[in-house]
Amino acid sequence: xxxxxxxxxxxxxxxxxxxxxxxxxxxxxxxxxxxxxxxxxxxxxxxxxxxxxxxxxxxxxxxxxxxxxxxxxxxxxxxxxxxxxxxxxxxxxxxxxxxxxxxxxxxxxxxxxxxxxxxxxxxxxxxxxxxxxxxxxxxxxxxxxxxxxxxxxxxxxxxxxxxxxxxxxxxxxxxxxxxxxxxxxxxxxxxxxxxxxxxxxxxxxxxxxxxxxxxxxxxxxxxxxxxxxxxxxxxxxxxxxxxxxxxxxxxxxxxxxxxxxxxxxxxxxxxxxxxxxxxxxxxxxxxxxxxxxxxxxxxxxxxxxxxxxxxxxxxxxxxxxxxxxxxxxxxxxxxxxxxxxxxxxxxxxxxxxxxxxxxxxxxxxxxxxxxxxxxxxxxxxxxxxxxxxxxxxxxxxxxxxxxxxxxxxxxxxxxxxxxxxxxxxxxxxxxxxxxxxxxxxxxxxxxxxxxxxxxxxxxxxxxxxxxxxxxxxxx
Numbered sequence: 001x002x003x004x005x006x007x008x009x010x011x012x013x014x015x016x017x018x019x020x021x022x023x024x025x026x027x028x029x030x031x032x033x034x035x036x037x038x039x040x041x042x043x044x045x046x047x048x049x050x051x052x053x054x055x056x057x058x059x060x061x062x063x064x065x066x067x068x069x070x071x072x073x074x075x076x077x078x079x080x081x082x083x084x085x086x087x088x089x090x091x092x093x094x095x096x097x098x099x100x101x102x103x104x105x106x107x108x109x110x111x112x113x114x115x116x117x118x119x120x121x122x123x124x125x126x127x128x129x130x131x132x133x134x135x136x137x138x139x140x141x142x143x144x145x146x147x148x149x150x151x152x153x154x155x156x157x158x159x160x161x162x163x164x165x166x167x168x169x170x171x172x173x174x175x176x177x178x179x180x181x182x183x184x185x186x187x188x189x190x191x192x193x194x195x196x197x198x199x200x201x202x203x204x205x206x207x208x209x210x211x212x213x214x215x216x217x218x219x220x221x222x223x224x225x226x227x228x229x230x231x232x233x234x235x236x237x238x239x240x241x242x243x244x245x246x247x248x249x250x251x252x253x254x255x256x257x258x259x260x261x262x263x264x265x266x267x268x269x270x271x272x273x274x275x276x277x278x279x280x281x282x283x284x285x286x287x288x289x290x291x292x293x294x295x296x297x298x299x300x301x302x303x304x305x306x307x308x309x310x311x312x313x314x315x316x317x318x319x320x321x322x323x324x325x326x327x328x329x330x331x332x333x334x335x336x337x338x339x340x341x342x343x344x345x346x347x348x349x350x351x352x353x354x355x356x357x358x359x360x361x362x363x364x365x366x367x368x369x370x371x372x373x374x375x376x377x378x379x380x381x382x383x384x385x386x387x388x389x390x391x392x393x394x395x396x397x398x399x400x401x402x403x404x405x406x407x408x409x410x411x412x413x414x415x416x417x418x419x420x421x422x423x424x425x426x427x428x429x430x431x432x433x434x435x436x437x438x439x440x441x442x443x444x445x446x447x448x449x450x451x452x453x454x455x456x457x458x459x460x461x462x463x464x465x466x467x468x469x470x471x472x473x474x475x
Contacts, residue, residue: 007046021073027117031161074119079189079256090121131174146463152265189256235262241334247273251282376428422465
């Protein structure tokens with residue numbers, strides 16, 4: 001096999017036993033047209049040397065990778081959907097296909113699928129993914145990665161030649177199968193299922209596996225379960241802050257969409273904010289705004305409480321409550337770090353940094369300034385020349401921004417403006433719904449993929465620019 005020396009398979013999940021998965025077979029698709037392959041990440045896991053034909057064999061037909069899983073595994077889990085418990089969940093249109101180590105960090109990564117066919121949990125669904133859904137997932141993951149969010153990576157998208165019928169987009173529509181590269185697919189709902197089914201021994205096995213595989217530092221604690229829960233809580237607080245600074249609305253923060261690694265994944269009706277609006281929702285069916293932008297921290301906190309319920313027989317309740325009680329402050333502290341990183345500023349005094357952060361978001365909300373434009377314009381000291389040529393120039397001249405601009409200009413830039421060409425460019429890279437729809441129209445009407453390729457290139461250039469800004473240490 002033409003895998004590179006960076007390919008390091010490490011099959012871990014089957015050791016958990018069949019209480020956690022069911023072997024399944026992928027769908028037999030009529031066509032396989034390669035539309036996207038993420039060679040940046042393929043190189044990091046040793047798969048960039050595959051030819052397109054070999055790539056399709058492994059990411060479209062799901063022939064086993066060398067020394068990896070012989071059969072895909074559909075994972076068992078339950079979960080709360082919009083706070084209503086659903087015991088009928090599980091991998092309904094995806095499966096775990098391979099596990100391997102990232103060369104740089106040594107992290108265990110999964111190759112998981114979306115749209116790969118029916119499983120025991122498909123619930124009368126076809127197990128398929130629309131091509132538009134796959135394109136949207138590419139755009140979400142690329143943008144989030146560039147903006148510093150701990151996210152899964154879209155690894156592959158292959159068009160599969162079927163006509164799908166969906167109620168939420170014009171039908172029939174084109175089909176695809178997607179592969180994501182993710183730091184684990186164990187969810188809060190994996191624990192919830194074992195609690196509801198009374199599988200205490202299997203839950204203990206899962207806790208030990210999660211500590212050993214994803215949070216090994218917890219094993220050194222005198223109370224490893226509390227240490228594990230603390231690590232997960234911190235990871236979710238950090239993720240929530242990253243979403244906030246990115247202006248991102250996930251849309252469906254059910255417990256089955258919560259990974260125990262804290263990684264953001266599984267993108268359906270996502271949106272990026274046009275302006276700072278706490279009530280902005282992504283899902284058309286979220287009529288109550290349960291998962292609106294401003295309520296996402298609340299949703300993460302609620303989900304953490306559900307995970308704590310699963311651990312009550314393994315750790316003292318008062319200590320679990322003490323840990324989850326730290327979530328709000330950790331979220332606020334992480335938001336300062338993430339916001340200052342996006343503004344290219346150093347955090348030298350936490351109290352002053354918190355004041356500036358609050359003032360920044362208050363000004364955005366009061367003024368209605370475009371969200372991504374404001375980060376772009378005010379980064380690295382809010383230089384007057386950049387503000388004057390901005391579409392938001394008049395907004396920045398208002399009293400709303402007077403004190404904020406003085407504070408930003410008085411803060412310490414993390415790097416010199418001249419060392420980051422992105423912020424001297426014509427404007428920010430955005431990912432608003434209009435951007436997404438324009439890209440999809442080119443694909444749907446003309447089979448023209450150049451706008452997607454161009455947008456991905458622009459996003460990655462922005463991400464490279466942000467990568468040059470030093471990040472504050474996580475709280």
